[in-house]
Amino acid sequence: MPDDLNWAIGGEAGDGIDSTGKIFAQALSRAGRHVFTSKDFASRIRGGYTAYKVRTSVDRVESVVDRLDVLIALTERTIDENMDELHEGSVIIYDGERTTMQNVEIPDEMIGLEVPLQRLAEEAGGAIMANVVALGAACEVTNFPIENLDESLEKRFGDKGEAIVENNKEAARKGQQFVQEEYEQDDFGYDMETTDEDYVLLNGDQAIGMGALAAGCRFYSGYPITPATDVMEYLTGRIDQYGGKVVQAEDELAAINMALGAARAGARAMTATSGPGIDLMTETFGLVAQSETPLVICDVMRSGPSTGMPTKQEQGDLNMTLYGGHGEIPRFVVAPTTVSECFWKTVEAFNYAEKYQTPVFLVSDLAMAVTEQTFPPEEFDMDEVEIERGKVVDEDELDSWTNEKGQFQPHFPAADGISPRAFPGTVDGAHMTTGLEHDALGRRTEDTEIRQEQVEKRQQKVETAREEEDWDYREYGNPDADTLVISWGSNEGAMREGLAFLEEEDIDVRFISVPYIFPRPDLSEEIEEAEQTIVVECNATGQFADVIEHDVLERVDRVNKYNGVRFKADELAEEIKEKISEAEVTA
Amino acid sequence: MSSDVRFTDFKSDKQPTWCPGCGDFGTMNGMMKALAETGNSPDDTFVVAGIGCSGKIGTYMHSYALHGVHGRALPVGIGVKMANPNLEVMVAGGDGDGYSIGAGHFIHAVRRNVDMTYVVMDNRIYGLTKGQASPTSREDFETSTTPEGPQQPPVNPKALALAAGGTFIAQSFSSNSQRHAELVQEAIEHDGFGFVNVYSPCVTFNDVDTYDYFRDTIVDLDEEDHDPTDRDAAKEKILEADKEYQGVLYRDDNSVPFEQREGIEESMADIPDGAPEDAMDLVREFY
Ligand SMILES: Cc1ncc(C[n+]2csc(CCOP(=O)(O)OP(=O)(O)O)c2C)c(N)n1
Ligand code: SF4
Numbered sequence: 001m002p003d004d005l006n007w008a009i010g011g012e013a014g015d016g017i018d019s020t021g022k023i024f025a026q027a028l029s030r031a032g033r034h035v036f037t038s039k040d041f042a043s044r045i046r047g048g049y050t051a052y053k054v055r056t057s058v059d060r061v062e063s064v065v066d067r068l069d070v071l072i073a074l075t076e077r078t079i080d081e082n083m084d085e086l087h088e089g090s091v092i093i094y095d096g097e098r099t100t101m102q103n104v105e106i107p108d109e110m111i112g113l114e115v116p117l118q119r120l121a122e123e124a125g126g127a128i129m130a131n132v133v134a135l136g137a138a139c140e141v142t143n144f145p146i147e148n149l150d151e152s153l154e155k156r157f158g159d160k161g162e163a164i165v166e167n168n169k170e171a172a173r174k175g176q177q178f179v180q181e182e183y184e185q186d187d188f189g190y191d192m193e194t195t196d197e198d199y200v201l202l203n204g205d206q207a208i209g210m211g212a213l214a215a216g217c218r219f220y221s222g223y224p225i226t227p228a229t230d231v232m233e234y235l236t237g238r239i240d241q242y243g244g245k246v247v248q249a250e251d252e253l254a255a256i257n258m259a260l261g262a263a264r265a266g267a268r269a270m271t272a273t274s275g276p277g278i279d280l281m282t283e284t285f286g287l288v289a290q291s292e293t294p295l296v297i298c299d300v301m302r303s304g305p306s307t308g309m310p311t312k313q314e315q316g317d318l319n320m321t322l323y324g325g326h327g328e329i330p331r332f333v334v335a336p337t338t339v340s341e342c343f344w345k346t347v348e349a350f351n352y353a354e355k356y357q358t359p360v361f362l363v364s365d366l367a368m369a370v371t372e373q374t375f376p377p378e379e380f381d382m383d384e385v386e387i388e389r390g391k392v393v394d395e396d397e398l399d400s401w402t403n404e405k406g407q408f409q410p411h412f413p414a415a416d417g418i419s420p421r422a423f424p425g426t427v428d429g430a431h432m433t434t435g436l437e438h439d440a441l442g443r444r445t446e447d448t449e450i451r452q453e454q455v456e457k458r459q460q461k462v463e464t465a466r467e468e469e470d471w472d473y474r475e476y477g478n479p480d481a482d483t484l485v486i487s488w489g490s491n492e493g494a495m496r497e498g499l500a501f502l503e504e505e506d507i508d509v510r511f512i513s514v515p516y517i518f519p520r521p522d523l524s525e526e527i528e529e530a531e532q533t534i535v536v537e538c539n540a541t542g543q544f545a546d547v548i549e550h551d552v553l554e555r556v557d558r559v560n561k562y563n564g565v566r567f568k569a570d571e572l573a574e575e576i577k578e579k580i581s582e583a584e585v586t587a
Numbered sequence: 588m589s590s591d592v593r594f595t596d597f598k599s600d601k602q603p604t605w606c607p608g609c610g611d612f613g614t615m616n617g618m619m620k621a622l623a624e625t626g627n628s629p630d631d632t633f634v635v636a637g638i639g640c641s642g643k644i645g646t647y648m649h650s651y652a653l654h655g656v657h658g659r660a661l662p663v664g665i666g667v668k669m670a671n672p673n674l675e676v677m678v679a680g681g682d683g684d685g686y687s688i689g690a691g692h693f694i695h696a697v698r699r700n701v702d703m704t705y706v707v708m709d710n711r712i713y714g715l716t717k718g719q720a721s722p723t724s725r726e727d728f729e730t731s732t733t734p735e736g737p738q739q740p741p742v743n744p745k746a747l748a749l750a751a752g753g754t755f756i757a758q759s760f761s762s763n764s765q766r767h768a769e770l771v772q773e774a775i776e777h778d779g780f781g782f783v784n785v786y787s788p789c790v791t792f793n794d795v796d797t798y799d800y801f802r803d804t805i806v807d808l809d810e811e812d813h814d815p816t817d818r819d820a821a822k823e824k825i826l827e828a829d830k831e832y833q834g835v836l837y838r839d840d841n842s843v844p845f846e847q848r849e850g851i852e853e854s855m856a857d858i859p860d861g862a863p864e865d866a867m868d869l870v871r872e873f874y
Contacts, residue, residue: 030874200873210869216858219670242863243853245669250695254662257655261635261666264653265674266856269666287656382866387858423856424651424674430629432646434654443601444646
């Protein structure tokens, strides 16, 4: 296990929890430490418990664990909410002078640090800096060089002027000094080694937005919804620099149809939403496929059904993206498994969409969307980005796609299923596209033979893609182990770390993380080789397990979580262990 | 090339399946004339159609075209125009398509004021589904699903448009072909969202709002010395529930289209074949 530290700040929504947490996370990242953040938040803006958690280590960290070493508690409830994760020796920093915190009782085995956050902040120039005082105190407790905090404060407050920045630096130092002077125990046992690495810190939604820009996305339309809104907020403004635009539509029906229109005009276009929004878009999935329009539709999943738990984790929309819509819709479903993969899979999604002229579902989840994670910047090496636009024809090439009357055939049933696209404005390329069944010219038909031919043409695109692309997976653990664990989406990190926990108990596991849902890698050999297969996912029914079972016609075991919280590494390891022993009993 | 474009160039070789006498023939002819008259060619025109008898229009015209799902033609048109402002975008559909299932989009398309033209073939009935009440049907109009009549007042689309900040609101009658074509032409030439509600009678299912009815009642605004740039005068005319007008009801000569305000000038279709030159800056932002 890497020598890591788990740190959190918690209080009421509106207390500046997020920005304070972010300042610390950024300071750690700039000091060359890896960071993995998570948020506890409720679906309201003011009031209600909320926390920002940071796990940090010099080694890469990829999941949350059930342990909290240092907690800044702005409310008494913060302590209660986190009691399960606090342990012997955990440090709790709180403002004992605050009226609501005067009767706080810290359990004997833990260390309560009473720091007059507000008073010290006022001395430094304003009560508003109380959280920064707490950060200074946390630096002292964890042995983290406070200079690293300075840069992060500059970044956060720089545009508010020099004086504000200086006051904040001063506030942090007051917190640090207070702990130094008032608490004799000057070493709490933390070693916050720094390195020369310069990491970047970003979340899954931002990575998707960045991937879209790298891939040449020029038009984005969406309707705000948690947890997909960050994609839109990231693109807003930034996309303009490249000649593109974000449009906030009146609803999701408009959002997907605008994106479709832009795609037909030749732009790389995308929309992103979450559960309820995906429902509203469903009718248009068929139109996208039927008109053979390239479109990236991103679903950042959250807890459903209905409005469910909008700020909680779930992977419950897999069936929706795989099967949603009436009739049979050729489509691709791609599901990144890490924050950095959110970037790369977005780039791929645009390429699949244009090469095969289909809807491509980019499926992410809340756990990835709100998690910020550090990466070496090379992980987003822009030179590696390739853009493939597929069969786009210009005036000169048009000829080879016209019929005997010289009419352009946008739905020509080519052997590979892929027909030519002519962007509007191309001379002599004018043509019709429709959601109705149509012939090669795009004109409505109910002719049985043409219908069959066009259905086969569209399906053929999927078959061509199956052949042409690499639908691979990532593998960890021991390839010869009897137990095979498979997961998709954001569970990869927890499972990878879970492997270490299992190893400590001499439990041998082979772990496969699958980023492609449709088409997907053929796992039948792997499953046959294993004595037991366990599929891990954040939903109650095992939607991916169903798909895999269907592929191999063999019953698989399932580990499911559906309380709204992502898997934690240690907890997941425990569940896997249980499944393995259950199998041994029945064997 | 535009100078030698004739209106028949906008005609496809597909024979319309509209009922003989349907108002949509005249509506379509006027649209094609107006497009040719304004110097557009099929290759730089994009027609988006809704679902309904009216929505078939995209099939019978020749241009770049998309026939989408019921009620969502306007957002598609907005997407097309924003992605390529050099295209002439025309959206067409029925009163059910535009004012019922698509009513939300209508209001927002009007207030967004993208430079495009929206032609609604208002026959005050659902034609394609064989004769049910539409949002513009009269309160007492008996149909298969409203045997006593809808029992609710019809929507007033021109009032909705004016209230939503419309910058060009016109009314035409498909049978007054010359006038209808002129009005569509004016809508195309308008800088912003040009909205034309067209009385386009359904000869099969609507025996109340017929050619005769419109012919007898319609009044041309030109005869009334209506000043279309006077918003209050427009409001008065539009709210006269018992009057059928043809002409431009309202026109804002200071209208600036949305895409222009947003600074979109070029087609978004051209992109580099890799990430942009300065793409690593996007990453560095996260240091
Ligand atoms: C979501 C959806 N609901 C219902 C329909 C069935 N439908 C097709 S056309 C139409 C009404 C058309 O009326 P209108 O827009 O007035 O056009 P018209 O046929 O009169 O020209 C309906 C309800 C559909 N295609 N899609
Ligand atoms: S049913 Fe009515 S609207 Fe439809 S084609 Fe016939 S006349 Fe026209």
